[in-house]
Amino acid sequence: MVAGRLFPHADIFKWMSYGNDGKHPGCDNSYFGRREFSFTLDNDIYLRFQSFNSASELENAIKEKCPFKIDIGPVYSVDPAKRHAYAQGGDNNVFSPVERELIFDIDISDYDDVRYCCSGADVCLQCWPLMTAAIKVIDTALRDDFGFSHILWVYSGRRGVHCWVCDGKARRLTNEQRGAVADYFRVYKGNENSNKKVSLPGPVLHPFLARSYTDILRELFEEKLLSSQQIFSTEERYEKILSMIPDESVTSELRGKWQENRRSSNDINVSRWELLKHMLQSGKNKAQGLRRCVEEIVFAFTYPRLDMEVSKHMNHLLKAPFCVHPKTGRVCIPIDPQNCDEFDPTTVPTLSEVSMYMADDYLLICVTSCSGELLQELNTGCLRADVGNGMLI
Amino acid sequence: MSHDALSISCMTCRARESSFPAIFLVWRADIYKNLIGKKNSSIIVAELAPHTDGEEMEIVRPHRARTNHHNDAVSTLPLYRSAPSLEVRLEDFELFAMDRLRVLKGISDGLSRGKKPEEMEKLVKDLWKANMGHQDASEVVNKDIISHFVLRLVYCRTEDLRKWFLSMETALFRHRFGRERSDAQRALMAEFDLPCKPVSSAEFENLKEKLSQVARSIIGQQTPTADSIYYKVPFEEVPELVAGRRVFIHKGYAYVAMNQVVSLVVTQFRSNLSKALILTNRFSFKIFTSIMFRLSALVFLISFLYALSEVMHDFVLVLCATKCIIANTNIYKLSSVVAFAYRKWTSTIREQEKDRLTPIVEALCTSYLGPDYSRPKEFGEISINDLDQLAESSFPLCMRHLFVKLREDHHLKHGGRMQLGLFLKGVGLKLEDALAFWKAEFSQKVGAERFDKEYAYSIRHNYGREGKRTDYTPYSCQKIISSTPGVGDHHGCPYRHFSEENLRAAIGRMGVGGRAIEDVMDKVRNRHYQLACTLTFEAVHGSSCDAGINHPNQYLNDSQKILQAKVNAAL
Ligand SMILES: [Zn+2]
Secondary structure, eight states: OHHHHHOOHHHHHHHHHTTOSSSSTTOOTTTGGGEEEEEEOTTSOEEEEEOOSSHHHHHHHHHHHOOSEEEEEEEESSOGGGHHHHHTTSOTTSSOEEEOOEEEEEEGGGGGGGOSSOOTTOOOTTTHHHHHHHHHHHHHIIIIITOOOOEEEEEOSSSEEEEEEOOHHHHTOOHHHHHHHHHHTOOBOOOTTOSOOBOOOSSSOOHHHHHHIIIIIHHIIIIIIHHHTTTTSSHHHHHHHHTTOOOHHHHHHHHHHHHHTOOOSSOHHHHHHHHHHHHHHSGGGOSHHHHHHHHHHHHHHHSOOBOHHHHHOTTOOEEOTTOBOTTTOBBOOEEOGGGGGGOOGGGSOBHHHHHHHOSSOTTHHHHHHOSSSHHHHHHHSHHHHHHHHTSOO | OOHHHHHHHHHHHHHOGGGHHHHHHHHHHHHIIIIITTOOOEEEGGGGSOOOHHHHTOOOOHHHHHOOTTOTTOOOOOOOOSOOOOEEEHHHHHHHHHHHHHHHHHHHHHHHTTOOHHHHHHHHHHHHHHHHOOSSHHHHHHHHHHHHHHHHHHHTSSHHHHHHHHHHHHHHHHHHHHHSOHHHHHHHHHHSOOOOEEOOHHHHHHHHHHHHHHHHHSTTOOOOOTTOOEEEEEGGGOHHHHHTTOSEEETTEEEEEGGGHHHHHHHHHHHHHHHHHHHHHHHHHHHHHHHHHHHOOHHHHHHHHHHHHHHHTOHHHHHHHHHHHHTTOOHHHHHHHHHHHHHHHHHHTHHHHGGGOOHHHHHHHHHHHOOOOSSOOSSOOBOGGGHHHHHHHHOOHHHHHHHHHHHHHSOOOHHHHHHHHHHHHHHTBOHHHHHHHHHHHHHHHHOHHHIIIIIHHHHHHHTTSSTTOOOOOOOOHHHHHTOOOOTTOOOSOHHHHSOHHHHHHHHHHTTOOHHHHHHHHHHHHTTOHHHHHHHHHHHHHTSOOTTOOOOHHHHHHHHHHHHHHHHHHHO
8 A cells, every 4th residue: 555556667667677668679578577576565474576577567566465665676587486487497597686776775873873863763954964975975986986877866765865876887787896886985994893993094095085075074074063963072972083093192182182171162062173183183193194083083974884785786675766664654755966965854755745745646747757868857857846845746 | 445435425325415425535535546546548628618619619728829939928827718638647637636726725724814915925826836836837737727627617516616716716816917927917918808998198197196196095006107007997897906996986997007907807817717617517417428428437437326326316326336346347337337327317307406416526625615514413403592501602702792792782784694693503503493583682672573574584595495595504714704894793703803902802701811812812913813713712612623713613513522522521
């Protein structure tokens, strides 16, 4: 019921066919039918390896089974619904993923150690800029560095964003190549059990990191998070930052100075940060290791935290865009990376709101304007206005 | 040849088919000595590789094509693109393969101990010299090529074997390529059809600043000058340079410096070999039978017969073959038994079973990859109630940590669930118990409903009850050490992934202190993670572990053996 009425079957079919829709010469008619869909039903039943040969088959299955969650998997070498029949042939390699969008999953709950306003699945306007920055950093790199252009960003409906890179080249990347792209984005070397979370070795930053720092992350940290998250306001909070500086003489000097001027007419977070920068970047501490600490702190607080496993493997499932999140009722609507600052997760329409406006099918709005370049349209065209208005009409 | 060895193989192939090849190897060594040693049988290396129609005509011998006396810069490093028509005696067939395996196994050990690149450089050089060296350079080339193609046939058979062989051969190739002179390197590059083009000087001028920024971001990389050679390559061709951010990437192209070219060549080598392995696997049945019929050598007949009888679970055939061998029956009589078995086999289960056919080949793998921990063997099944006690007494640190975290947080992320879940499967936890165990913890955090919906599937999947229905194997130390735990993850090898402070505390909680803890930390600093784990084992148990720790399940088994012995002694 939840997904059924709203799910844009025709668009998903058109999108996921990538031109293999039977209307073009030389197209592969089996293409869409080899894509895995999986349904989570109301009564906790999880149906994997569903496949459909047409938009109407997809529509009928959704209407019949009424899943409240729809996940999308890879395109396999053979129809996934018939995988057992192929496995009988004795060759286990017959059934394997052959194409899959390059996907990224960023979850706000992974930022719990650097946000003090919410935790877990909760998100507010104080911490959402972390997601916005993640979109900007990754989107810029995907376009400028990797040369991709068909990129869809979607609000996951609750606590983060998903990214679908749909260029042909992206869909055909091997697991190893996906891993390489994911690792290109990786700056977190430690895990829960090691102190040092961000490590930026080398005398200068790689152009990608340098660009992310100067264009996006530094501003986010200094202009927004410093005050909104009160990063230096208590001893517990600033001790966390001091633990990222390996030189004890510097940390004890900083600690002393911070404790001296507790009362400052300016924002204490700003003044403490300025003092830290001043000490690390000038005079006797100009030595490489400590200078880099300033950048490492900013990265630790702002740099995108990707779920690496999702991006590295072709056969990872990801929630379909345009679904309704089963818990929040919010619609997984696209986010325009050009205007992601304007996106407000707290005003994303919920199912009940959408139904109010559903004269026909609200997604018709998208459908009508998505003739050729479906994805780009979704990204930049129709939905920009919608998101700007805060509602889907 | 002892009668006992044979009867063991008959008894065990009935009970545990996976144990068959290892025993078969022992038995086969005798055959070699007694029967084959006198016979001068040989095969052609080209027979070991699959042929497509087009390739059949090609008689390319990479080493000979390049062994040109006019140019002493040429390399003897083969690219193994096609199998040459070299003749190899049957004894050498296995000897050469074993020697190469020693090199690959040495590389694998070095990598899992986290050796530094310079240490690896020396290790590979020494391994190669010790196992593959010969005064006569052409002998080295022949042995190199023959052993490579034999091992291809051995290691093409399962996904795991292919992966291992691919990594080790690639590592070997990387080091050998790196040692070549730059003109030889360029000659090798020319042999690969590499998708790269040199960066023009105009483009170089435009990008100079970025290229130099990248060069300076890597320790030890020279900054580019006007005559630096750069190649422009689609980024997906150089995944490891991309992963390490060691290249400038712009609009889908990576800009690769001349001294990074090795990565490009290695990727190409890897991809060629990967394709060849899959092709070899598809044709391995054909290859095997063609060798067998051409040779009609006893050893192949017998191994083929054993393979067949195992596949068919036909013990009469085994007994029949055993009798033939004991009575030193002539080859013709044995051939007729084989022919009978072959006909019977082709008519029944040929399609399904063809890829399990080559025990000669599996014997080689098993003897080198260590025992199979996917099925609990020595201690049978275990109940949930014993787990806490077992974790306390016999889990290695990596599993203890996951276990404790699970009990504390009632949750583990994917990597942790896999690492601990498969380990417990290897320990002998049955599927039903595993589900109950994970549910008891997870439901406290996410609720029973969500557990059933989101997590139960992956546990059944580990036990081969969902998805591809593969029976997944517990992770080895090598796999755990090379994993990359991220934020919120608890899996991985504590000796590698913990900070020194956390590691000390964790080892302390296992009751290890004083001198022992310093010895462990010393190994950790030198990145000998498995040795660190071995020392911890020895300190905890108060007895030595000469074999070293290679697998968490081995840790547990060895620990249980020691504890059991102590109990018995006390009685
Ligand atoms: Zn918040």
